[in-house]
Amino acid sequence: MTIAKRCFSAPGKALLAGGYLVLDAENSSFVTALSARIYAITSSQFVDSTLPTITVLSPQFQEGEWSYTFCRSPATGFVSVPTLTPNRRNPFVQSAIATVINYLSATGTLHTAMPSLTITILSDNAYHSQPSDAVPPFNKHLLPIAAVPKTGLGSSAALTTSLVAALLSFYGSMDPVASEYKTILHNLAQLAHCNAQGKVGSGFDVACAVFGSIVYRRFQPSIISSLPSAPTSSDGEMEASYLLSLKNVIDADWNVSTGACAVPRRLRLLMGDVTGGSETPAMVQMVLRWRKDGGDSAAAVWTALGKANEKLIAAMIGLGEQAAEKPEEYDSFVDEILKVSAMGIRQLGLSNGGRTGELFSLVVDAIVEIRDNLRIMTIRSGAQIEPVEQTRLLDACSALPGVLGGVVPGAGGYDAVCLLVAEAAVDAIAQHTEGVFEKVKWLELREEANGVREEDVLEIEKFL
Ligand SMILES: Nc1ncnc2c1ncn2[C@@H]1O[C@H](COP(=O)(O)OP(=O)(O)OP(=O)(O)O)[C@@H](O)[C@H]1O
Numbered sequence: 001m002t003i004a005k006r007c008f009s010a011p012g013k014a015l016l017a018g019g020y021l022v023l024d025a026e027n028s029s030f031v032t033a034l035s036a037r038i039y040a041i042t043s044s045q046f047v048d049s050t051l052p053t054i055t056v057l058s059p060q061f062q063e064g065e066w067s068y069t070f071c072r073s074p075a076t077g078f079v080s081v082p083t084l085t086p087n088r089r090n091p092f093v094q095s096a097i098a099t100v101i102n103y104l105s106a107t108g109t110l111h112t113a114m115p116s117l118t119i120t121i122l123s124d125n126a127y128h129s130q131p132s133d134a135v136p137p138f139n140k141h142l143l144p145i146a147a148v149p150k151t152g153l154g155s156s157a158a159l160t161t162s163l164v165a166a167l168l169s170f171y172g173s174m175d176p177v178a179s180e181y182k183t184i185l186h187n188l189a190q191l192a193h194c195n196a197q198g199k200v201g202s203g204f205d206v207a208c209a210v211f212g213s214i215v216y217r218r219f220q221p222s223i224i225s226s227l228p229s230a231p232t233s234s235d236g237e238m239e240a241s242y243l244l245s246l247k248n249v250i251d252a253d254w255n256v257s258t259g260a261c262a263v264p265r266r267l268r269l270l271m272g273d274v275t276g277g278s279e280t281p282a283m284v285q286m287v288l289r290w291r292k293d294g295g296d297s298a299a300a301v302w303t304a305l306g307k308a309n310e311k312l313i314a315a316m317i318g319l320g321e322q323a324a325e326k327p328e329e330y331d332s333f334v335d336e337i338l339k340v341s342a343m344g345i346r347q348l349g350l351s352n353g354g355r356t357g358e359l360f361s362l363v364v365d366a367i368v369e370i371r372d373n374l375r376i377m378t379i380r381s382g383a384q385i386e387p388v389e390q391t392r393l394l395d396a397c398s399a400l401p402g403v404l405g406g407v408v409p410g411a412g413g414y415d416a417v418c419l420l421v422a423e424a425a426v427d428a429i430a431q432h433t434e435g436v437f438e439k440v441k442w443l444e445l446r447e448e449a450n451g452v453r454e455e456d457v458l459e460i461e462k463f464l
């Protein structure tokens with residue numbers, strides 16, 4: 001019997017506000033989902049086998065094939081997932097499979113007769129550096145995935161989320177993208193992603209892959225660190241206790257905030273690749289050390305940055321409401337900002353009166369305050385969050401008509417810049433290619449607020 005193919009996809013991310021602060025559960029961050037997605041397509045023939053296999057194919061990369069089998073303990077239900085391709089490692093794939101299958105076993109929803117499954121992964125070109133602008137969709141690389149330079153859009157989070165969704169739908173017979181299952185999907189993907197990375201980050205990338213553009217506040221790290229590691233030798237007591245803890249952790253209330261917050265209509269995110277690259281873990285260590293040792297002055301900067309982040313989030317939510325509730329006032333203000341720079345937009349907003357103008361000037365102010373505090377953190381912590389080259393570029397961008405401002409997203413550094421602009425100003429912005437603009441490449445990417453979703457298989461497979 002052939003089982004119908006299904007396809008699930010999840011988006012990449014840009015953390016516009018909240019880098020570093022989001023590591024504390026009390027701080028809010030603003031993370032936008034991007035049009036770049038990773039797709040997971042399931043296909044299977046039902047063969048009732050005692051040794052089912054899961055094969056994950058990633059045909060865009062050399063050696064992109066990872067196979068696993070299942071060994072299920074009849075006594076405890078614990079499932080180990082030994083690899084059948086021992087010379088290849090993909091910790092995210094292995095962790096997603098082991099986490100989902102054991103959760104389904106722990107909840108009694110894993111069928112005893114498991115069909116083998118093949119999952120094909122496709123990732124949009126924006127996730128990896130491409131040799132030229134003229135590559136076909138889902139371009140193929142001549143190297144293994146780990147050797148292809150990434151662009152920092154959160155490929156591992158989107159991969160893990162789309163895989164977890166595909167596995168839940170196939171082996172758990174649930175609709176993982178239905179709102180009642182999204183929290184389970186989120187918790188499983190966070191756990192699988194953390195285990196594969198070997199650390200507990202804030203999880204904003206996985207939350208965005210699941211829920212889309214959101215105001216995110218994280219879970220307590222102890223939720224994940226309290227779970228014992230999966231047993232590696234067959235010890236019935238440990239297996240049973242692991243499964244019970246796994247079920248309790250996934251079904252618990254993680255208390256994450258994921259309220260929707262998108263870029264309002266007629267505005268756009270413009271992401272610029274600045275071809276550099278930064279070491280996020282090293283920067284996080286430097287910032288946290290400064291925060292810990294820096295006494296009241298570090299605390300004051302931390303608090304001021306938190307307030308500026310909150311201000312941006314509130315103004316973006318307010319603008320979204322204005323765009324829907326006062327469309328005429330909103331549209332005529334957007335027409336005006338096409339002619340002026342960030343500081344001009346601020347002035348216009350203050351003098352023009354009206355709630356829309358006020359909110360636009362708050363957005364400009366908040367971005368300025370976020371950058372001011374990030375630059376102080378850069379100097380005091382030694383971590384190159386907004387290095388001077390990025391300051392020059394962001395200042396030059398903010399002086400162009402139709403630009404509300406720009407930030408270094410996420411951990412910052414030499415990876416990228418992210419501008420908030422009027423949609424109609426994009427072409428004119430891209431005309432600037434000299435001086436500080438020489439190094440920046442504007443990406444074919446935009447915010448798309450959706451998180452994980454099911455796709456039409458035929459629409460995606462036509463590119464294969
Ligand atoms: N298309 C894919 N096929 C198979 N594995 C993938 C794919 N995309 C990502 N991965 C897995 O994710 C790993 C990259 O994860 P990593 O956390 O280093 O990058 P990232 O999530 O893109 O980075 P960042 O957090 O900076 O945005 C790859 O080495 C591979 O294991």
Ligand SMILES: C[C@@](O)(CCOP(=O)(O)O)CC(=O)O
Nearest residue numbers: 019020201202203410411412
């Ligand atoms: C520094 C940090 O707050 C954000 C890192 O973001 P990015 O990987 O640079 O997009 C770390 C985290 O939240 O896990």
